[in-house]
Amino acid sequence: xxxxxxVASTTTDPSTTTRAGTPTPDGAAGxxxxxxxxxxxxTLEVLRDVNLTFEPGTVTVVLGxxxxxxxxxxxxxxxxxxxxxxxxxxxxxxxxxxxxxxxRGGRRGDVLQELKERDILGQRTRIGxxxxxxxxxxxxTVLENVVEAPLSAQRRPRAEVEPEARxxxxxVGLADKADARPRQLSGGQQQRVAIARAxxxxxxxxLFDEPTSALDPELVGEVLEVIKDVASTGTTLVVxxxxxxxxxxxxDTVVFMDGGVVVEQGPPAEVLSRPRHDRTRAFLDKVx
Amino acid sequence: xxxxxxxGAQTPGTQTPGTQTPGTPPPGPAAPVGDAAATxxxxxxxxxxxxxxxxxxxxxxxxxxxxxxxxxxxxDRWEWDVVAQYLTWPSILSGAWATIRLTAAASVxxxxxxxxxxxxxxxxxxxxxxxxxxxTWVFRSVPLLLQLLLWYNLAYLYPHLSLxxxxxxxxxxxxxxxxxxxxxxxxxxxxxxxxxxSAEIVRAGILSVDQGQQEAAASLGIPRRRQVTRIVxxxxxxSIVPTAxxxxxxxxxxxxxxYVLAYGELFYIASVIYGRNGNVVPLLIVAAIWxxxxxxxxxxxxxxxxxxxxxxxxxxxxxxxxxxxxxxSAVTVSRLTGRPVPPHVPPAFAARARVGVLTRTARTxxxxx
Numbered sequence: 059x060x061x062x063x064x065v066a067s068t069t070t071d072p073s074t075t076t077r078a079g080t081p082t083p084d085g086a087a088g089x090x091x092x093x094x095x096x097x098x099x100x101t102l103e104v105l106r107d108v109n110l111t112f113e114p115g116t117v118t119v120v121l122g123x124x125x126x127x128x129x130x131x132x133x134x135x136x137x138x139x140x141x142x143x144x145x146x147x148x149x150x151x152x153x154x155x156x157x158x159x160x161x162r163g164g165r166r167g168d169v170l171q172e173l174k175e176r177d178i179l180g181q182r183t184r185i186g187x188x189x190x191x192x193x194x195x196x197x198x199t200v201l202e203n204v205v206e207a208p209l210s211a212q213r214r215p216r217a218e219v220e221p222e223a224r225x226x227x228x229x230v231g232l233a234d235k236a237d238a239r240p241r242q243l244s245g246g247q248q249q250r251v252a253i254a255r256a257x258x259x260x261x262x263x264x265l266f267d268e269p270t271s272a273l274d275p276e277l278v279g280e281v282l283e284v285i286k287d288v289a290s291t292g293t294t295l296v297v298x299x300x301x302x303x304x305x306x307x308x309x310d311t312v313v314f315m316d317g318g319v320v321v322e323q324g325p326p327a328e329v330l331s332r333p334r335h336d337r338t339r340a341f342l343d344k345v346x
Numbered sequence: 347x348x349x350x351x352x353x354g355a356q357t358p359g360t361q362t363p364g365t366q367t368p369g370t371p372p373p374g375p376a377a378p379v380g381d382a383a384a385t386x387x388x389x390x391x392x393x394x395x396x397x398x399x400x401x402x403x404x405x406x407x408x409x410x411x412x413x414x415x416x417x418x419x420x421x422d423r424w425e426w427d428v429v430a431q432y433l434t435w436p437s438i439l440s441g442a443w444a445t446i447r448l449t450a451a452a453s454v455x456x457x458x459x460x461x462x463x464x465x466x467x468x469x470x471x472x473x474x475x476x477x478x479x480x481x482t483w484v485f486r487s488v489p490l491l492l493q494l495l496l497w498y499n500l501a502y503l504y505p506h507l508s509l510x511x512x513x514x515x516x517x518x519x520x521x522x523x524x525x526x527x528x529x530x531x532x533x534x535x536x537x538x539x540x541x542x543x544s545a546e547i548v549r550a551g552i553l554s555v556d557q558g559q560q561e562a563a564a565s566l567g568i569p570r571r572r573q574v575t576r577i578v579x580x581x582x583x584x585s586i587v588p589t590a591x592x593x594x595x596x597x598x599x600x601x602x603x604x605y606v607l608a609y610g611e612l613f614y615i616a617s618v619i620y621g622r623n624g625n626v627v628p629l630l631i632v633a634a635i636w637x638x639x640x641x642x643x644x645x646x647x648x649x650x651x652x653x654x655x656x657x658x659x660x661x662x663x664x665x666x667x668x669x670x671x672x673x674x675s676a677v678t679v680s681r682l683t684g685r686p687v688p689p690h691v692p693p694a695f696a697a698r699a700r701v702g703v704l705t706r707t708a709r710t711x712x713x714x715x
Contacts, residue, residue, distance in 0.1 A: 119602060128620055136565060138564065138565060175570060176570070179567040179568070179569060179570070180568075182566070182567040182568035183562065183566070187562075187565035189558060189561070189562060189565075191558055192560060193556075193558040193561065194562075194563035195559065195562070195563075195577055195581075195656040195658075196581070196659060197580050197581055197655070197658040197659070206566070206568065206576070207566035208570055209570060210568050210572045210576070211566060211567035211568050211569065212567075239657065239658040240658065241425065241659070241660070241661055242661050256566075259566065259567065
């Protein structure tokens with residue numbers, strides 16, 4: 059099953075403008091393309107020929123029953139999971155590989171050179187990732203959590219990184235918790251720190267893997283508010299979640315996955331209210 | 347709160363043992379004192395549970411302890427005067443110092459190499475994994491005593507050591523005996539075998555860190571080496587330290603085995619002295635006291651190292667023994683004098699000023715019959 063969508067068709071030049079009309083910090087766009095991606099764990103095929111395009115500055119919510127391959131898709135986008143076939147590009151750059159011309163051994167032509175871990179790590183700084191279980195570093199303070207990657211991965215000076223980190227913490231409403239340690243915070247606060255930590259790298263794309271699934275119901279709202287705020291800044295967001303209300307309100311596109319394939323996708327009003335496929339309808343009946 | 351007081355009648359922390367029996371009102375219906383009337387139990391005295399079994403056991407152990415102490419003091423054969431004389435004997439001190447040096451050097455060699463071996467074991471290269479596994483296998487299997495003698499006799503196998511390109515020219519030459527003296531052989535023997543054990547300890551520590559931590563670090567693009575040194579190892583330390591200190595203490599005592607090389611560490615020196623003057627038991631006691639002292643020092647260091655790595659793993663760190671002592675004495679003073687507990691004492695400790703043995707005794711004896 060293949061399906062390719064062009065969502066923000068009004069955006070003519072994706073490299074300079076985004077949905078909100080503001081360019082991302084480094085002027086880059088954040089267009090993610092997933093082409094024919096397959097992934098198996100042992101004999102279990104979790105992704106089967108997935109084709110998706112996430113337009114710059116859009117918010118895409120990925121829905122689907124557990125085991126449908128949503129999380130694996132996200133992890134494939136930032137190469138935490140190596141795909142078996144197909145490829146992923148971010149702003150035209152292949153994730154995990156580089157196109158290279160070779161003339162060695164008489165086999166002239168272009169090849170895909172697998173990148174070294176160092177280069178893959180470099181690519182990841184453009185793609186933020188927010189985990190279901192937060193995965194904050196418990197032995198570091200909140201501020202240290204946020205500045206760690208800009209300092210060590212992007213080698214930016216502390217004098218520049220630290221004020222920016224405090225600003226980000228202020229934006230997620232945790233300016234006063236800079237010196238606390240993660241375990242002293244509530245789940246919702248921890249997830250907000252995790253979002254600030256991901257934003258500190260100024261990513262073009264931000265991936266959320268069920269960001270509210272580990273939270274108490276009354277803490278879900280505060281995290282979704284922060285995600286909404288991030289959505290308004292023009293970063294491309296891909297959110298795996300079960301929060302249908304959030305999808306309806308914030309998403310530009312809703313993608314429904316089941317059994318490792320994209321079943322259907324479209325604007326939330328369409329997919330959520332008038333699903334075309336039985337599987338989507340069955341799923342929505344269960345969660346709504 | 348205390349047993350007989352009517353809640354709200356007195357400000358906590360200001361009551362003194364003698365004055366705080368509020369004169370329990372005679373039992374009867376409707377004797378409202380403040381909001382105490384709300385609970386029907388406020389007027390009743392709490393009688394602490396009795397533990398006769400515990401008293402008997404305590405008495406028994408106390409008698410045994412007294413017997414031990416008395417025998418230590420009254421049996422002349424312990425020769426405490428000789429022990430005192432040799433405890434600070436210069437050669438004993440130099441022996442203790444040699445033991446410290448051996449322990450420190452072997453620990454550094456052991457844990458540095460052990461960490462490398464642990465990382466090799468966790469690498470994706472089968473050769474590195476295999477070599478690390480084989481190293482641990484060999485060095486854990488061969489007795490330490492045998493290893494020490496082997497290293498000491500290295501000169502028999504290789505009379506000269508040299509630095510150079512593998513299978514190529516050599517630049518620097520050493521006499522094996524010149525490089526690996528008694529101390530060198532001891533360090534090699536103790537350190538290399540320690541590395542085999544340390545490797546497993548470090549590996550277990552690394553495995554104990556949640557997989558999500560490394561994943562998060564990777565997703566943030568943090569360089570590989572930094573992932574290990576900044577994210578994984580500091581968290582692994584929490585489970586590494588207690589076992590590692592165990593190993594260091596084992597190593598401290600294990601250095602006594604080096605006496606087979608006639609190296610002048612604590613035990614060897616003690617044995618040389620008693621060999622000369624025949625005071626076997628007192629000198630063994632001298633050595634034992636020094637090992638006790640050194641182990642105590644290591645245990646204190648361990649406490650603070652563990653505390654350091656506990657940061658973030660617990661919400662609030664437990665108090666250090668010093669803090670505990672300061673706070674408890676402040677509480678005791680407050681209980682005896684009736685003055686309020688100083689503000690720097692945390693609430694959990696301050697609460698003891700109100701509920702405690704002294705207050706309870708005073709109350710039960712002064713309470714209405």
